[in-house]
Amino acid sequence: xxxxxxxxxxxxxxxxxxxxxxxxxxxxxxxxxxxxxxxxxxxxxxxxxxxxxxxxxxxxxxxxxxxxxxxxxxxxxxxxxxxxxxxxxxxxxxxxxxxxxxxxxxxxxxxxxxxxxxxxxxxxxxxxxxxxxxxxxxxxxxxxxxxxxxxxxxxxxxxxxxxxxxxxxxxxxxxxxxxxxxxxxxxxxxxxxxxxxxxxxxxxxxxxxxxxxxxxxxxxxxxxxxxxxxxxxxxxxxxxxxxxxxxxxxxxxxxxxxxxxxxxxxxxxxxxxxxxxxxxxxxxxxxxxxxxxxxxxxxxxxxxxxxxxxxxxxxxxxxxxxxxxxxxxxxxxxxxxxxxxxxxxx
Numbered sequence: 542x543x544x545x546x547x548x549x550x551x552x553x554x555x556x557x558x559x560x561x562x563x564x565x566x567x568x569x570x571x572x573x574x575x576x577x578x579x580x581x582x583x584x585x586x587x588x589x590x591x592x593x594x595x596x597x598x599x600x601x602x603x604x605x606x607x608x609x610x611x612x613x614x615x616x617x618x619x620x621x622x623x624x625x626x627x628x629x630x631x632x633x634x635x636x637x638x639x640x641x642x643x644x645x646x647x648x649x650x651x652x653x654x655x656x657x658x659x660x661x662x663x664x665x666x667x668x669x670x671x672x673x674x675x676x677x678x679x680x681x682x683x684x685x686x687x688x689x690x691x692x693x694x695x696x697x698x699x700x701x702x703x704x705x706x707x708x709x710x711x712x713x714x715x716x717x718x719x720x721x722x723x724x725x726x727x728x729x730x731x732x733x734x735x736x737x738x739x740x741x742x743x744x745x746x747x748x749x750x751x752x753x754x755x756x757x758x759x760x761x762x763x764x765x766x767x768x769x770x771x772x773x774x775x776x777x778x779x780x781x782x783x784x785x786x787x788x789x790x791x792x793x794x795x796x797x798x799x800x801x802x803x804x805x806x807x808x809x810x811x812x813x814x815x816x817x818x819x820x821x822x823x824x825x826x827x828x829x830x831x832x833x834x835x836x837x838x839x840x841x842x843x844x845x846x847x848x849x850x851x852x853x854x855x856x857x858x859x860x861x862x863x864x865x866x867x868x869x870x871x872x873x874x875x876x877x878x879x880x881x882x883x884x885x886x887x
Contacts, residue, residue: 558877565613568626569633572689576634576681583666587674591641591662607657610878611636614742614770615749617874618763624753631689632748635702638682639741643709645675650717653795679706690752698751705744712736719802727811730804731772738778739771762867766875769862773882776855779803780848783839797838800824804854809845816844855883 577588589595593606612633619629645662647653649671654664663671686698715733719725725733746767750760782796783805796803802824810817810824820841823834830838842848859879866875 554877554880557873558881561613561617561874561877562608564626565609565616565633568616568630569609569612569637572630572634572685573637576638576685580677580681583670584674584677587662587666587670588678590665591645591674593657593659597660597665608881609633609637610774610881611640611742611745613878614767614875615745615752617878618746618749618767619753621869621875622750622753622755622759622763624749624755628752629749631686632698632745632752634685634689635682635698635748636741636745638678638685639702639706639709639744642675642678642682643713643741645671645678647713650713651795651799686748694751698748701744701747701751705740708736708740712738712740720799724810725802725807727804727807730802730807734772734775734804735768738775739768742771742774743767759867759869762865766862766865766879769858769865770879770882773855773858773862776804776851776858777882779805780851783842784848797835797842798830800830805842805847805851808850809842809847812845812847814845816841820845852883859883 573592574594577585577592580588586595586599589599590597593602596602615632615636616626616629619632620626644656648656648661649663649668654661661671662674683699683702686702687695690698712733712735715729716737719730719733743764744767746763747760750763755763779796782801782803796806800823806820806824810821820838823830823838823841859882862879863876
């Protein structure tokens with residue numbers, strides 16, 4: 542007698558999440574592909590590869606393209622403010638282009654050779670081309686807003702986008718300092734997370750609301766919502782950077798290898814435990830950590846309570862985000878997306 546196993550049926554929220562992401566792809570993909578198609582070669586080939594649309598030789602491929610969370614926030618914010626999904630297309634495209642601009646530059650700065658289970662752009666084409674492609678995606682984002690929004694909305698949208706990029710750069714600068722410098726505080730880590738990750742999620746929400754013609758008060762509230770979600774997202778990223786499964790997250794979990802002071806590490810070091818003392822010794826060693834020492838560092842951080850503490854902070858940030866929503870925008874889709882942040886694979 543043979544037995545078969547079946548996967549659990551999707552919950553209502555999981556089913557709705559799939560619908561939200563499918564709608565987002567329908568709104569996003571045509572305009573995103575059209576924008577990338579406008580790039581000259583070889584930038585277009587590299588962009589197509591980075592987005593998972595082709596292999597390094599230009600042959601069509603079905604690579605993993607991510608969940609499109611930032612575009613989903615833009616689309617859902619627009620709908621929550623009374624706009625049509627299609628009205629959010631410029632915001633969704635711009636948010637996704639800026640996100641990928643940061644990924645390209647992050648891979649160069651971190652020396653990462655794998656993203657989404659494939660070689661990174663710089664690993665294939667070199668650092669100069671990867672930097673130039675990132676710059677091109679940044680320019681495309683502003684161009685999409687300028688060309689596709691109504692004239693009264695262009696100025697506020699582009700100004701918000703570019704101020705967000707400046708904030709992103711500041712956050713990335715602070716994040717780079719977290720490798721090898723003196724131990725930062727929890728407050729330092731929180732400010733970096735808001736700038737590096739929260740700023741763009743807040744921008745995506747705000748741009749979606751702007752596309753719906755929402756009043757400034759609502760736009761600002763949705764920006765705060767997105768920023769709190771971004772802080773939660775970064776905390777989960779930090780968890781993945783220590784305890785993540787590379788087969789699930791698409792790249793090696795390398796934060797400990799680089800002795801990076803992420804928030805879980807800082808929380809562990811501040812715990813006053815024996816595990817914290819041993820972890821501190823590993824971090825202060827002048828030599829790179831061996832594979833065995835990386836495993837040990839992860840064990841020590843967990844023993845010091847870092848994983849449990851960080852998960853509680855994720856929950857706190859998500860609840861903060863939900864409290865930022867104006868009553869008339871607190872629809873189920875934004876709540877579903879907020880809950881998604883805490884359920885990413887670790």
